[in-house]
Amino acid sequence: MARFFNTTGPCDPARHYMLPAEARLPELLGLVEREQYFVLHAPRQTGKTTAMMAFAARLRGLGYAAVWASLETSQGFDAVGEAEALWISSLELRARQQHLPALHPPAPSEAPVGARLGSWLRRWAATASAPLVLLLDEADGVRGPALVSLLRQLRCGFSTRGAGKFPVSVALIGMRELRDYSTLAKDGVPTDPISIFNVANVSLTLRAFTREEIAALYSQHEEQTGQSVSPAVTDQIYFYTQGQPFLVNAFAQYLCSAASSPTSITVEQVEAAKERLIRSLTTHADSLGQRLREPRVARILSAVISGLSTYEIDLRSDDVLYCEDLGLLRLRPRVEVTNPLYREVLERELSATTTPDVPDLPWLHPDGRLNLPLLIDSFLSFWRRHAQALRRKDHGPYQEIVPHLVFMAWLQRIVNGGGRITREYALGRGRLDLLIELAGETHAIEIKRVGPHESPETVEEEGIEQLDRYLEQLGLSEGYLLLFDERPGRTWEERLWRRSPAPNGRTLHLRGA
Numbered sequence: 008m009a010r011f012f013n014t015t016g017p018c019d020p021a022r023h024y025m026l027p028a029e030a031r032l033p034e035l036l037g038l039v040e041r042e043q044y045f046v047l048h049a050p051r052q053t054g055k056t057t058a059m060m061a062f063a064a065r066l067r068g069l070g071y072a073a074v075w076a077s078l079e080t081s082q083g084f085d086a087v088g089e090a091e092a093l094w095i096s097s098l099e100l101r102a103r104q105q106h107l108p109a110l111h112p113p114a115p116s117e118a119p120v121g122a123r124l125g126s127w128l129r130r131w132a133a134t135a136s137a138p139l140v141l142l143l144d145e146a147d148g149v150r151g152p153a154l155v156s157l158l159r160q161l162r163c164g165f166s167t168r169g170a171g172k173f174p175v176s177v178a179l180i181g182m183r184e185l186r187d188y189s190t191l192a193k194d195g196v197p198t199d200p201i202s203i204f205n206v207a208n209v210s211l212t213l214r215a216f217t218r219e220e221i222a223a224l225y226s227q228h229e230e231q232t233g234q235s236v237s238p239a240v241t242d243q244i245y246f247y248t249q250g251q252p253f254l255v256n257a258f259a260q261y262l263c264s265a266a267s268s269p270t271s272i273t274v275e276q277v278e279a280a281k282e283r284l285i286r287s288l289t290t291h292a293d294s295l296g297q298r299l300r301e302p303r304v305a306r307i308l309s310a311v312i313s314g315l316s317t318y319e320i321d322l323r324s325d326d327v328l329y330c331e332d333l334g335l336l337r338l339r340p341r342v343e344v345t346n347p348l349y350r351e352v353l354e355r356e357l358s359a360t361t362t363p364d365v366p367d368l369p370w371l372h373p374d375g376r377l378n379l380p381l382l383i384d385s386f387l388s389f390w391r392r393h394a395q396a397l398r399r400k401d402h403g404p405y406q407e408i409v410p411h412l413v414f415m416a417w418l419q420r421i422v423n424g425g426g427r428i429t430r431e432y433a434l435g436r437g438r439l440d441l442l443i444e445l446a447g448e449t450h451a452i453e454i455k456r457v458g459p460h461e462s463p464e465t466v467e468e469e470g471i472e473q474l475d476r477y478l479e480q481l482g483l484s485e486g487y488l489l490l491f492d493e494r495p496g497r498t499w500e501e502r503l504w505r506r507s508p509a510p511n512g513r514t515l516h517l518r519g520a
Contacts, residue, residue: 010231012260014253017057024227024259028054028061031214035062038209039071039140042168042175044161048147048184049213050334052253055180058213059142063105071175072110072137076101079145081153088120090153095127098141109136125160129173138170140177147181184210184332215250218242224255228263235271236262243277249346251334257284278427285351299356304330305404308353311342313408313456314436322434343433350430357405358416370420375446377421380516383452383487386417387520391499410491410520411439411454421445438473442481451477451486459494466490471508471515478513485514492519 013023029035031054038045049055059075066073081093095115102112113134118126132139149157164173216224221244225236240262248254261280262272298304303326310320320327322342330336335353337345344350370382390413397409405412415430418441422428426445432438443450455470457463467490474488492502504519 010227012228012256012263014052014257014260017060018054024224024256025057026216026220026224028058029065030220032058032062032211034209034211036065039066039176043209044165044177045179046184046210047178047180047213048182048210048332050182050332053213053215053334054252055213056144059144059178059180063140063142066140067105070137071140072102072106072135073140073142074098074102074105075142075144077144078149078157082145082148082150085151085153087152087156088123090149091120091123091156094124094157121156122160124157125164125173128160128164129167132173133171135171138175139173141174142178142180144180146179147183182332184328215248216252216255217250218245221245221250221255225259228259232263233270234263237271237274239274240272240277243274247277247281247346247348249337251346251348254284254346254348281348281351282422284348285355298333298335299353302404304333304335308335308344309404309408311336311344311434312354312411312432312439314432314438315434320434341433341435347429354412354415354430355419358412358419371424376448377426377443377445377450379443379450379487382417383489383516383518386414387503387518389417390414390520391503407456407493410456410493414454414489415441418443437469440477449481449483451481451483453477453486453488455488455490457490457492457494461494463490463492463494467517471510471517474515475510475513478515479511483513485516487516487518489518489520 008022010022010024013019013025018025018028032047047055047059056075056077063073063075076098078094078097080097081090084090084093092115099112099115102110112131113127116123116127116130128139128141146157161177167173168175218241222236222238222241225241229235236259244255244258248258258277258280261283262276299308307320307326307330320342322338327336327338327342331338334345335349336342344353370378370385372378390410394410397413398406418428421443424445426443429442429444431440431442437455439454441452441454443452451474453470453474455466455473457466470488470490474486478484478486502519504517506517508515508517
């Protein structure tokens with residue numbers, strides 16, 4: 008059977024194009040050799056399960072009794088006795104699937120509830136003919152008293168670990184960092200992590216693919232089929248995905264099946280694939296959209312989209328780090344949404360749920376070029392008529408960025424008409440930059456907000472400087488700056504104004520809103 012790009016479940020090297028699963032986790036073997044307990048955390052569909060299943064197989068080849076097993080079946084079971092039975096059942100099943108009979112675990116323990124797992128692991132370690140290693144997937148799906156019991160039983164066994172005594176190494180695998188396990192244990196009420204699980208030596212994460220790794224992955228398809236993937240195609244996919252493994256495979260899966268040429272894939276086809284991925288709202292993308300409703304996520308994303316100062320958000324807060332763990336944000340070199348494709352998915356999701364349908368107006372010149380002055384003037388007219396009603400709706404933590412979301416919904420017609428919008432925003436930028444490409448032309452728009460206690464003159468001055476610098480960077484001679492005045496008591500006659508200064512020879516079209 009010919010191999011293919013996989014987007015559902017773990018990868019199998021016999022069936023799927025894939026990179027060596029452990030290449031992104033070079034520290035793993037050393038941790039096991041030093042008999043350490045550790046946490047592996049990364050967002051969904053980044054390759055955690057594939058990597059750890061392959062690592063378990065490698066350890067078995069090195070003489071360990073290594074078992075990968077999922078704790079997913081115990082999700083929703085807070086009662087310790089029920090959860091323990093499910094953990095033991097999952098480990099026993101996986102051990103029998105992955106090992107020779109000499110390494111099979113014993114029958115379930117008759118020890119008291121709350122000590123049953125630890126007792127069973129001791130008996131298993133004593134009868135196994137090799138050092139026992141456990142790789143526990145979906146560990147952060149266990150909650151409440153069950154999680155407290157799991158962590159404490161592992162901690163109690165840690166001090167006596169060793170071949171014939173207790174698992175020499177245990178990995179907790181999931182989306183969450185070690186710091187979150189204590190909070191999960193009490194359903195959101197922080198508890199002292201030292202009292203639960205202070206034996207984890209290190210917390211690892213799984214990095215994204217590099218551009219070179221994407222090229223190496225795609226070259227496997229080229230070798231098998233002869234269908235070439237040019238460096239320009241790889242560059243474009245890397246730009247949209249920033250190496251997120253699921254998205255890298257999803258792009259390739261669509262392109263390889265939909266390419267019009269049996270010998271090559273083009274950059275234009277990448278653009279079509281991007282729109283298909285966004286509109287299809289795959290399980291992966293849809294789960295990201297659902298995260299927007301979580302208050303702790305919404306608060307941070309609203310700040311990022313509006314470009315709040317980094318002084319207004321604690322970058323070490325659990326909420327910021329939680330967004331990073333989910334794969335929604337990256338914190339370096341600046342705090343921003345992880346990749347351009349996620350930005351598009353999240354912003355379309357927000358725009359669709361916070362704004363009404365926008366009217367269909369003639370926004371193109373007869374030759375197909377964008378009539379940007381008409382597009383902006385028609386938006387400002389729409390905003391004047393509907394802003395009050397839009398603001399009366401409860402948008403929760405997104406209330407302050409309703410103007411941003413409405414305007415992005417307004418611009419969506421450009422994408423639907425074959426254009427492309429690139430959004431640039433991050434914590435501390437103080438604005439949202441939009442780059443529109445259509446019919447061979449490029450247009451720049453910048454959005455800023457005048458808050459209730461801000462000086463409009465200061466905000467405008469900052470906006471002029473930022474837009475002028477943005478245009479210089481892009482090599483453009485003109486651009487637009489929209490200034491949404493959020494100060495109370497302002498009339499529309501005071502809000503709606505226009506000026507067109509031309510500092511440094513570049514024309515800046517300023518519009519008040």
